[in-house]
Amino acid sequence: MTDFSRRHFFKTATLPLGAVSAVGGLAPVPATAASTAGTAPSAPADADPQALRWLDGAAPALMLGATLGLPWPRGAHRKGQDFHALDGQGQPLPLQSWPLAWWPDGSLKWTAHALPAGVETGAAPSIRAGKAPKPTVGARVSVKEGPTAVEVDTGILRCHLPRQGTQLIRSIERNGREILRGCTLVAQVDDKPDAEQGPVTQTALDSRIRQVTVEQSGPVRAVVKVDGQHRSAAGREWLPFSVRFYFYAGAESVRIMHTFVFDGDDQKDFLRGIGLRFDVPMRDALHDRHIRFAGEAGGLWAEGVRNLTGLRRDPGAAVREAQLAGRATPPLEQWGPQVRKLHHRIPAWGDYTLSQLSADGFQIKKRTQAGHGWIPAAFGRRAPGSGYVGGISGGVAFGLRDFWQRHPTQLDVRHAVGDAAQVTLWMHSPEAPAMDLRFYHDGLGMETHEQELEGLEITYEDYEKGFGTPVGIARSSEITLWGLAATPSRERLVQMAAAVQTPPQLAAQPVRYLQAGVFGKLWSLPDRSTPARRKIEDKLDFLFDFYAKEVEQRHWYGFWDYGDIRHTYDADRHEWRYDVGGFAWDNSELSPDLWLWYSYLRTGRADVFRFAEAMVRHTSEVDIYHLGRFQGLGTRHNVQHWGCSAKQARISTAAYRRFYYYLTADERVGDVMREVLSADSKMDEVDPVRKIAGRVDKGPWPARIGFGTDWGSVVANVLTEWERTGDVRWRNKLLRGMKGIAAMPRGFFTGSGGYEPTGPNEGAFHNVSGDKISASHLSAVFGAVEMMAELVDLIDEPAFKAAWLQYCELYNAPREQQVKALGAPHGGSPVLSVGHSRLTAYAARQKGDAALGQRAWREFWADDPRGLKTLKTTRVAGPLVLNPVEEAPWISTNDTAQWGLAAIQNLALVGDQLVD
Template sequence: MTDFSRRSFFKTAALPVGGIGGLAGLAGATETVAKPAAATSTNTAALRWLDGDAPALQLGATLGLPWPRGQHQKTQDFHAVDTQGRPLPLQTWPLATWPDGSLKWTAHALPAGVDIGTAPVVHPGKGAAVASMKVSVKEQPDFIEVDTGIIRARLPRQGAQLIHSIERDGRELLSSCTLVAQTDDKPDAESGGAITHTHFQSRTTQLTVEQTGPVRAVVKVDGQHRSAAGREWLPFSVRLYFYAGAESVRVMHTFVFDGDDQQDFLRGIGLRFDVPMRDELYDRHVRFAGEAEGGSRGLWAEGVRNLTGLRREPGAAVREAQLAGRATPPLEQWGPQVCKLQHRIPAWGDYTLSQLSADGFQIRKRTKAGHGWIPAAFGRRAPGSGYIGGATGGVAFGLRDFWQRHPTQLDIRNAHTDAAQVTLWMHSPEAPAMDLRFYHDGLGMETHQQELEGLEITYEDYEKGFGTPAGIARSSEITLWVLAATPTRERLVQMAAAVQTPPQLAAHPSRYLQAGVFGKLWSLPDRSTPTRQKIEDRLDFLFAFYAREVEQRHWYGFWDYGDIRHTYDADRHEWRYDVGGYAWDNSELSPDIWLWYSFLRSGRADIFRFAEAMVRHTAEVDIYHAGRFKGLGTRHNVQHWGCSAKQARISTSANRRFYYYLTGDERIGDVMREVLDVDQKLDKVDPVRKIAGRVDKGPWPARIGFGTDWGSLVANFMTEWERTGDVRWRNKLLRGMKGIAAMPHGFFTGSGGYEPTGPNEGALHNVSGNKLSASHLSAVFGGMEMMTELVELIDEPAFKAAWVQYCELYNAPRDEQVKALGAPHGGGTVLSVGHSRLSAYAAAQKQDRALAKRAWGEFLADQRFGARPLKTTRIAGPLVLNPVEEAPWISTNDTAQWGLAAIQNLALVGEHLKD
């Protein structure tokens, strides 16, 4: 048995910064250890660098800050100062407002190349003038030009190029930046017959300037990939971020798979650009960053024409200069034989770093096309960064989550010519093509009854044609540096670290709490009593367990990274990765929300990075962004898109709004906009269409459940109302609130007829008569969190009373249910621990000590999950492929719901917790 207490967790499982820029850190990979943040600070107005100290490279930073209701109006000015109180350039824009129109969230951008300090502060009011570089945007009929003060980029409005060129000091150092893709018409050679490869290149359809500075400029490029034959597909959206004083460009790339999974086997997709090569071959330098060991990161560094290891000596100064990436001394200072015969030394033009699995990469090179590849180096986990250029300039580049999202690849071609070509492959063309076909043939399930039999045995909700990947997406983050000279080895290593874990500013937990954002359902960690200590230890243990599982179970890969598994198979000592509805979790029972509340209360970087990787996955892969199911998400399955239950409870903004407000991330903002009209799909893709005895929709356009359906829509509408102030969304919410309040049994009516559009959009109508109905799932997909925020934002007393009633009675003894409702509500006792937080909420609202005591009784009575010892068992030998540390009693459903109940009960009725 392995004791996994809080003390041993921080001692042995502290998470690396370079990991889970995603989950790598959770991998226990050999990276720099992240420092858990303190829960409080003497200056709650001061910001902090999420991962500890101020970053070595200042690339420009953006963050979201919360404000209490009524404190600042939308016209409020803000200014920033560094740690010593000196003014900093600042750009501010609103992210959300309170119902009274006052600011709720603001986003702030700080420039690159400026010493921001370890604890900058953003203050309300105008500050001192700051003389500094500004980013500028000039719009022309055919292109847009962005100037950071260091680099100048030209972005065409049409054509194949995302970036025509980037100049520095008047010299073009990057050009012809495009997107490329490759597909096969068969998944592999076993399919029989020759495989036809088709190549595609980007075509811009729209260029949009979203921000024009003065600190941060954002340009969005939308388009599709096009083949030589004229086929257009794989729509993409690319945002280019420019910061004042920056020599780098941040690229956020998103594509949607909108093909036929039976014949479109995507092999490679990448970003490609050219780098002019002006230096002599021996003054051209190639770099690839390596894995970090013991706090330092390795680097593979060579010249295009190497001057070391020769039979004749060029001179120590020559060798040292080339190794350092500096221009070599004049030829007359070289050894005479090398000076005379240097043209006989091979020039290596082509280089590839391929990461085809999570545990191995290879670097190889060749002189040029048509000649053999030579193995050059091997390693375990590459951070995905490199450089090509010379003493007079070049480009450094990096792809985030490189090894975590394998198969990936970095290519440099033609470095011996006048222009090297670089391709950052988000999916390597050397790996097998993506095979996104459904994983079984239907197993003879043709009728509804047969589908129910499948659900009975494997928990898989199968329906022919529903397990399609058409419409899923993936986003990738790339950084490009346009440099005046080859960077030092130390600086390039810093760049690689910044790619894998982009520096992120954040507020202190106490500031989020005091502002009242995300409701009143969380508090700061408190270990002041033995029982509180045990709860906090278990919360730490559960996160550490999943962090460890990511590495132990290798939950990596292009489509998989960021998700976690649903249920464990103790017999196989493995998660049920191949069993119907028990495999990938796909946000089932809100692990996303559990993680974000855990971050808010602790401020820990490791939790943030874990949740960040999850939101990148669930916002893209688990949601449809085009096609028949656009706006809907997919329930848990062997494949992320495999289940026929396409539901709003997975795509809901409840899972994503945390990250958006904390970072101001535009891509997540896009996704939350995409799901706004998902209520119009609820009739065509009824989430309970297979359930016998369900209530019909009556004369209304759709039928909707009050929990997993309407509760999910609440998050979508509420977020858009906060973001825009558009009363349409408030009115849509209010009509639903009034509808539920008017039901015979409020939330216990269960469902109603729904009007998704029209003059009465959002209205709910009784179609159940006096029937009672309750589901154990209604409150566990963000319902609890969204309803408690909603009643604070919109004053509708009858609705609040209905919600408090639901919270009080769901876990209530049967006689209390009968007394209040006339009969038991039928929700059963499943997830009673998770629902203890509903009891706690009702107790807090009613100031009812007895109800608070009941809530803690419901929570602490759990012997199946909440009382298990915080230990794992080591399984080794022939029982498993690799040794594992397991805790078979842990499931993701229980973890998320127990974690949320623990956090929320402590906040709501913590004073009633007795030892």
């Protein structure tokens, strides 16, 4: 397949704005859990498969531009296919399209589509194949690349992005007037976590640009990526960052995705604050300058820099009403005479701070200027993280997503009385304690693998000295900036705050994803037509709703934590085991990510999507190493997200990210999936079973790799890269592995093999186990089931398919059947037999074996033969707990994820064998 870069295509595209860019022949450019509780309605099962919908049910109040991914059945559209968009009335809309993934035959599998800002959104638009007439909307985004800067024009805003220096944005102009200037990144780092160990020295950092890349240049959507590092005045460069700017045609806003990676010394570098800072020119009289902060439940804190209300003398109702509304006040001569004469004696307030230091409390304070005391102004519970500074002649609205969920956060406005106000959006508040990323215990005397295994035996923590390092973890944050011609109305600013916290997202109907045949054909639409089906669907809903409520009830919030869930419950303490080794944070253990995404695909529920989105943002950043010794690997569950010594591909696997990438075309997640392509090259250096005595040696080969948790994860990484690029190299790597497994004496029951991660024979397996039979209960529960289903469907290799079907049929099979087929029992633990029932179901479906399908359901129902797992919670209050809680002690995340996946997949595969 011919490889053109996306950048080249859009630079040379001359199609009218309404016609879609031809997506054929393009290889995608190399790139990049919510607290809502309660059951949300599913998408209609009888909806038009081609109809799009707004994820959250209603058209957004503000259309800032939208991007979504759409699937296509194999062979439906070849390269060169055009697409067009129509609004709810059938009128053409501007559209920009590009490919995300390809089927093996070269046809389009996933495409991405962008719609401009400002279009009517009374009904969700539709996107169809074929050319469209030129739309009536004429706005377009344009990009000019120069030797020193990149200039982007949305038709409303003109943004100048320097290629070098400290400023990410030199200026944003509207109607020829500068609205924003001097945008940089700032950070503060302490040399000690607190003053208990002596005086703390604080160092300030700013941004230094290394590279600016135009990834898209219109006509509807432009994307510019800025890479660099933070630098101190002494010249130390560290904390690498990547910032993407998103521009839509007709937009008065800019979306920003900011990512930084921690690469300091966790014993010496205690990051206190990290933020985005810019200046806003202030041209209006002090009484016509306005400060706004959004509050909870649609509330707004709104004041003038020099307030004209509450004075001893009245300036007049028209003056007061205009200032409160953010409009120009009447001329001075129309004011009350005493206020007109003495208004210069009214204090002007230049500095403001909104700080959210916990999930349940924020404070607004203000002062006249530096050197004078702060005055408490207002308090609240949960701020949405948006505000405005400016005046009647223009200003900037700004917002930071997940503001209270990722506390501590902060919004600062300084010098509002001067010629330019300074705004800082702190992604981590400098008023909070510095980040202390050091490992949480001293090793407890564990120096050898034998001693470390003792620790695993008692606290389930896989400790190893030096492995619990944060070096290489990352965090991404979303920011939106508006360049406005005047102070927005109170109602409009509240709408902006809502758009920041819950960005409008277009989506397809669940039936469309199903009919396209993507993600392994392992799911079906909800069906409550029989008592047994209803029982399963009710439990699926109960389990998701339970976890959604637990996020709020247990306060699973915070800068590094938000998006993850806990692993195991402690019924004695009525608390999740947050402080017990490997029972604390889940870190994708046993694939809750997959459970959530398959749940979303089949239901279309917005709350499931938002929960899974928050999880992706967490697990793809915090739980994965993006540089350093463990780059490309993830960390097993632990008290700290990076604490466990098991650094494994089973956590970093693209299997958990690709759903979000294809549904939204998110470049940052695309970056991460490309980063983990190198994970298999770490298999020898960080062998997951290095502590186990008697493990199979790698032989003369570069590495030893297991067929399940290791290779299944690698398959997800490589398959995703193959379908994103169409590069036959990645198909060949998969095929070598498939052939190698099929050639093993016991197929998947060989357990592991010698492996070549790179080189001319990359991906090849070699037998180092002889005729040994081995199986692990973990091999299939980290995405292997789902990825093997896709692999078998995409690459026709009969011997491999036979080996996989043998594994699926025999894992849960009676002992005598294992002995008959293998010569001996495979030795795998039955502890996850319910989760493995979906393997039985897969074999039954592939073989057309009704008896095997019935066996799958018997295995599935064995989860709770006595009916003890009732779908209800119990309230615990009083001195037994700190706060009243609703608990279900029988729930664990391992069981929930695997039961949920088994329920979804068994219904799809052998639903016809389900009896009441």
